[in-house]
Amino acid sequence: MxxxxxxxxxxxxxxxxxxxxxxxxxxxxxxxxxxxxxxxxxxxxxxxxxxxxxxxxxxxxxxxxxxxxxxxxxxxxxxxxxxxxxxxxxxxxxxxxxxxxxxxxxxxxxxxxxxxxxxxxxxxxxxxxxxxxxGIPIIATLGESLAGNQVREIAGIVNGTTNYILTKMTQEGAAFEKVLSEAQSLGYAEAEPSSDVDGYDAQYKIAILASLAFGSRVNVEDVQVEGIRHISPRDIVVAKELGYRIKLIATAQGSPNGMRVRVNPTLLPLKHPLATVDGVFNGVFVRGDAVGDLTLIGRGAGxxxxxxxxxxxxxxxxxxxxxGATGRVPYMASHDLPMLPAASSWSKFYARVRVLDRPKALAAIATIFGDHDVSIESVIQRAMPDEEAEIVWVTHEVREQDVHAALATIHALPVVRSVDTALRVME
Amino acid sequence: MxxxxxxxxxxxxxxxxxxxxxxxxxxxxxxxxxxxxxxxxxxxxxxxxxxxxxxxxxxxxxxxxxxxxxxxxxxxxxxxxxxxxxxxxxxxxxxxxxxxxxxxxxxxxxxxxxxxxxxxxxxxxxxxxxxxxxGIPIIATLGESLAGNQVREIAGIVNGTTNYILTKMTQEGAAFEKVLSEAQSLGYAEAEPSSDVDGYDAQYKIAILASLAFGSRVNVEDVQVEGIRHISPRDIVVAKELGYRIKLIATAQGSPNGMRVRVNPTLLPLKHPLATVDGVFNGVFVRGDAVGDLTLIGRGAGxxxxxxxxxxxxxxxxxxxxxGATGRVPYMASHDLPMLPAASSWSKFYARVRVLDRPKALAAIATIFGDHDVSIESVIQRAMPDEEAEIVWVTHEVREQDVHAALATIHALPVVRSVDTALRVME
Missing domain, CATH: 3.40.50.720 (NAD(P)-binding Rossmann-like Domain)
Structure with a gap:
C-alpha cells in the first residue's frame, strides 16, 4: 500500500x-x-x-x-x-x-x-x-456541505473556558472570580486567562468562520469584542427568571452590503439551540438561505x-x-466586504439599573428610553436593601447606538446609582 | 468558464x-x-x-x-x-x-x-x-470529518413527522390519533402515514448511517423497528414528571463483534442533546472514540x-x-458485521402497569422483576379511578429479554389489569 x-x-x-x-x-x-x-x-x-x-x-x-x-x-x-x-x-x-x-x-x-x-x-x-x-466539523460544513447556500448568519459558543465559567456561575450562583480560579485549578482556564475571558480567542474563531461563510477577508482587529468579566451572578439569576441563559456568543451576519462580526455575552432564550450547550462544550449555529437553521454541538477543545x-x-x-487532486476546492475570500459599524446594528437589549427607590425613577428612565426611540418589551422593578431598587429592562429590537446613548443619559440621572449591565438579547 | x-x-x-x-x-x-x-x-x-x-x-x-x-x-x-x-x-x-x-x-x-x-x-x-x-450534513461528517474515528454509537431523530407528532402530544397533551390527523391536514404527515409512524422511514435511514459508520453492509429487514402508535398522552406526562422526553430514536451501536441497529420510541433525559430537538427538526448524535459526543440538528425535510x-x-x-478526482473516497462497506440480537442488549426500561389497588400488587410485581434479574431504579405508585392503581417502573440497565420475560409474567398476575407500555430509556 x-x-x-x-x-x-x-x-x-x-x-x-x-x-x-x-x-x-x-x-x-x-x-x-x-x-x-x-x-x-x-x-x-x-x-x-x-x-x-x-x-x-x-x-x-x-x-x-x-x-x-x-x-x-x-x-x-x-x-x-x-x-x-x-x-x-x-x-x-x-x-x-x-x-x-x-x-x-x-x-x-x-x-x-x-x-x-x-x-x-x-x-x-x-x-x-x-x-x-x-472536533466540530464546522469548517467542512461551511465549505462543502453548505456550499449551495448563501449563509446569512453564524452564532457560536466557540470558547469552552468561558462557557464552563458561565455554566458554573449559572448552576452554582458563584461569582466570576471564584469560578475562574476553580477553572484554573482544574486546568480548564489558563493562568493568564485574558485570551479566553476577554473574548480574544472567540474573536479569532469568528473571524475565520465569517471569512469562510461570506467569502471575504476579515480583519481581526475590526471584530468588536466584549468579554465576560463584568457578568455578575445577579445578571445570571435575573436572566434565568426571564427565561434566558447568558452565553458568550460570537456572531457574524453577512449581506452584500457588508458584515457584522462580534463577540458579546448575550442572553439566549431557552428555546435557542445554543442555550443548553453547557460546560466545556462548543456549539455553532448557522442560518443558510436553503438549509435553514443548522446547529452543531460538540467538544471544542482537548x-x-x-x-x-x-x-x-x-x-x-x-x-x-x-x-491527484490537492487544491481541489478553490480558495474563496475573493470579496472585501466592509465591516458595518456595530452602533448601527439592531438588537434586543437587557439592562439592569440600580436606583434610589423613589417613585419617579421608573418614569424618568422610561422617558429617556422613549426619547431615544428605545421601545421596551418588559420591565421588572424590585426593592433592594439600602432603600435602593433594581430595575431590569428588556427592549424590543432597537438600534445599538440609541441604547447606549439612552443608558449614558440614564446613568447621569441623580436617582440612578449605577447601570450595572447592558447586554444583547438574541431571538 | x-x-x-x-x-x-x-x-x-x-x-x-x-x-x-x-x-x-x-x-x-x-x-x-x-x-x-x-x-x-x-x-x-x-x-x-x-x-x-x-x-x-x-x-x-x-x-x-x-x-x-x-x-x-x-x-x-x-x-x-x-x-x-x-x-x-x-x-x-x-x-x-x-x-x-x-x-x-x-x-x-x-x-x-x-x-x-x-x-x-x-x-x-x-x-x-x-x-x-x-439538510443535516451527517453523511459527509461520518465519511470525511470523522474518518479518523471509530464510531461507537449513533442516535438520531431522523423522521420529522413522528417528531412533530410527539412534540405536539407533549405540548398539548393530545392523543396520537388527533395529532396525526392535524398533521395530515397541515401536510406534515401523509394520508397513508405508516411509513412514518410505524418507523419504516427511520429504519431506512439508520440502516444507511450504520453501514457508513461501521463500514459494513446492513440488511434493512434486520433492523428492529417499533413505531409510535402505542404512545399515550399518559406516557408522555409521566415521562415528563420523571425528567424525560419521549422521542422516536433510531440507534446504531457497533463493535468488532457486531452491530445493534434499531428504531424505538425512547425516553431521553432532558440533558440529552436530542431531548430538546422539537417539531419537524431532526437531530443526529454521534459518539466517536476521538471526537467524543457530536450532535447535529437541523431541518430533516422540505x-x-x-x-x-x-x-x-x-x-x-x-x-x-x-x-479529475471522481471516486476519490473509497467505498468502505467491506465488512459483514453480524447483527447482534436485540434480546441480549442492555438498556434502562420504563414500564407502566395498571393494577387493582391491592396492597400486595407492588410486592408481587417487584418480586417478579427480582426473579428475572431486573433491578429497579425508581417506582411511582398512584391511585387511579375504579379502584385501580398505576405503577411506573424505571429499571437500571438490564437485559432486554429479562424485562420482556418479567413483563409477560407480570401481565399474567391476577392483580394486573394491563401492562400499558414498556419503553427503552437512554442515558
Missing amino acids: REIKVGILGFGTVGSGTVKILQDNADAISARIGAEIVVSRVAVRDLTKPRDVSLHAPTLTTNPQDITDDPDIEIVAELIGGVEPARTLVERAIANGKNIVTANKEMVAKVGHDLRIAAQSSGKDFFMEASVAG SLPTGSAVVGDIIHCARNIVA | REIKVGILGFGTVGSGTVKILQDNADAISARIGAEIVVSRVAVRDLTKPRDVSLHAPTLTTNPQDITDDPDIEIVAELIGGVEPARTLVERAIANGKNIVTANKEMVAKVGHDLRIAAQSSGKDFFMEASVAG SLPTGSAVVGDIIHCARNIVA
Whole structure:
C-alpha cells in the first residue's frame, strides 16, 4: 500500500492527540484512504520531555526544517500555535510544495489569507478544521456541505473556558472570580486567562468562520469584542427568571452590503439551540438561505477531539493526494466586504439599573428610553436593601447606538446609582 | 468558464428545491466550483403540470433515458424515490459513466451497496447526503470529518413527522390519533402515514448511517423497528414528571463483534442533546472514540433544506470532476458485521402497569422483576379511578429479554389489569 508521509510541527496537547489517533486507528484509516499515513517526523522543543504517546526516537527532531524541507513529506501538520514561528514555517513548507493542515486559530485569523493564496498557487491543500471549535466539523460544513447556500448568519459558543465559567456561575450562583480560579485549578482556564475571558480567542474563531461563510477577508482587529468579566451572578439569576441563559456568543451576519462580526455575552432564550450547550462544550449555529437553521454541538477543545479534526483533515488531504487532486476546492475570500459599524446594528437589549427607590425613577428612565426611540418589551422593578431598587429592562429590537446613548443619559440621572449591565438579547 | 451538465430525475419537492437553489445562487456556486452547473435535462412524469420553479421548456422530458444516456451529462441527480424505477435508472446511468447524487433513502438502504460498488468500479462518485436527515450534513461528517474515528454509537431523530407528532402530544397533551390527523391536514404527515409512524422511514435511514459508520453492509429487514402508535398522552406526562422526553430514536451501536441497529420510541433525559430537538427538526448524535459526543440538528425535510444537501453533493462532485478526482473516497462497506440480537442488549426500561389497588400488587410485581434479574431504579405508585392503581417502573440497565420475560409474567398476575407500555430509556 502506498505510504503518505506526514510531518508534525509541535507535540503538545493537539499533536499528541493527533499521533495517538493515527496510531490507534491506523488500519481503519489506511482502508478509508487507500494509503497508509506515516508520521515520519515530529518537531519538538525538548527531546527529553516525557510524553503520553510513544514514537520511535529518530522521529523526533528539534529542527522544524527537518520537516518543512524533507522532500518525502507530503503533508505538514502545524500544531504549534501563535503567529510566529508557525507562519514562517508554514510559508516555507508551502514553498517546498507541502500540503498544510493547521489547528492554529491565531495564525489563520491573522495571516490565513496570504497562506491560503500561496497554497492555492502551488495547487496544494490548506486545511484548518481544528482551528475553530475543536472536533466540530464546522469548517467542512461551511465549505462543502453548505456550499449551495448563501449563509446569512453564524452564532457560536466557540470558547469552552468561558462557557464552563458561565455554566458554573449559572448552576452554582458563584461569582466570576471564584469560578475562574476553580477553572484554573482544574486546568480548564489558563493562568493568564485574558485570551479566553476577554473574548480574544472567540474573536479569532469568528473571524475565520465569517471569512469562510461570506467569502471575504476579515480583519481581526475590526471584530468588536466584549468579554465576560463584568457578568455578575445577579445578571445570571435575573436572566434565568426571564427565561434566558447568558452565553458568550460570537456572531457574524453577512449581506452584500457588508458584515457584522462580534463577540458579546448575550442572553439566549431557552428555546435557542445554543442555550443548553453547557460546560466545556462548543456549539455553532448557522442560518443558510436553503438549509435553514443548522446547529452543531460538540467538544471544542482537548487532545482527542481536536486531534480528530486534525486527523480528518489529514485523511481529506491524503485522499486528494491519492486522487491527484490537492487544491481541489478553490480558495474563496475573493470579496472585501466592509465591516458595518456595530452602533448601527439592531438588537434586543437587557439592562439592569440600580436606583434610589423613589417613585419617579421608573418614569424618568422610561422617558429617556422613549426619547431615544428605545421601545421596551418588559420591565421588572424590585426593592433592594439600602432603600435602593433594581430595575431590569428588556427592549424590543432597537438600534445599538440609541441604547447606549439612552443608558449614558440614564446613568447621569441623580436617582440612578449605577447601570450595572447592558447586554444583547438574541431571538 | 467550464460547464458541467446535470440531469435530474424527478421534479417533485426535492427536485424543485434543488433547481431553485442552483438558479438563485448560480454565481456563488460557479465561483465555489470554478465551473458552471447547467441543469440540462429534467425528467418528469407530466410535462403540463404547473411548477413553482421555471425551466426552459426543452429542458423537461418524460423519457428518463434522455438523461441516463445523454453523453454530455456528467452528474445524474436521482430524486424520484422508491426502489423502482430509480434503481434501474441509476444502474443505467452508472453504466453510462455518470456520477450519481441521490436523495433516495429506500433505494440506498436496500440496494445502495451494489450501486456504490458499480460507481466505484467505474471511478465515479455516488453521493447521498439528502437520503438521511434532509439538510443535516451527517453523511459527509461520518465519511470525511470523522474518518479518523471509530464510531461507537449513533442516535438520531431522523423522521420529522413522528417528531412533530410527539412534540405536539407533549405540548398539548393530545392523543396520537388527533395529532396525526392535524398533521395530515397541515401536510406534515401523509394520508397513508405508516411509513412514518410505524418507523419504516427511520429504519431506512439508520440502516444507511450504520453501514457508513461501521463500514459494513446492513440488511434493512434486520433492523428492529417499533413505531409510535402505542404512545399515550399518559406516557408522555409521566415521562415528563420523571425528567424525560419521549422521542422516536433510531440507534446504531457497533463493535468488532457486531452491530445493534434499531428504531424505538425512547425516553431521553432532558440533558440529552436530542431531548430538546422539537417539531419537524431532526437531530443526529454521534459518539466517536476521538471526537467524543457530536450532535447535529437541523431541518430533516422540505424542498430547500433537502435541496441544500443535493446541491452540496452536486458541488462536491463537480469539484471532483474539475480536479479529475471522481471516486476519490473509497467505498468502505467491506465488512459483514453480524447483527447482534436485540434480546441480549442492555438498556434502562420504563414500564407502566395498571393494577387493582391491592396492597400486595407492588410486592408481587417487584418480586417478579427480582426473579428475572431486573433491578429497579425508581417506582411511582398512584391511585387511579375504579379502584385501580398505576405503577411506573424505571429499571437500571438490564437485559432486554429479562424485562420482556418479567413483563409477560407480570401481565399474567391476577392483580394486573394491563401492562400499558414498556419503553427503552437512554442515558
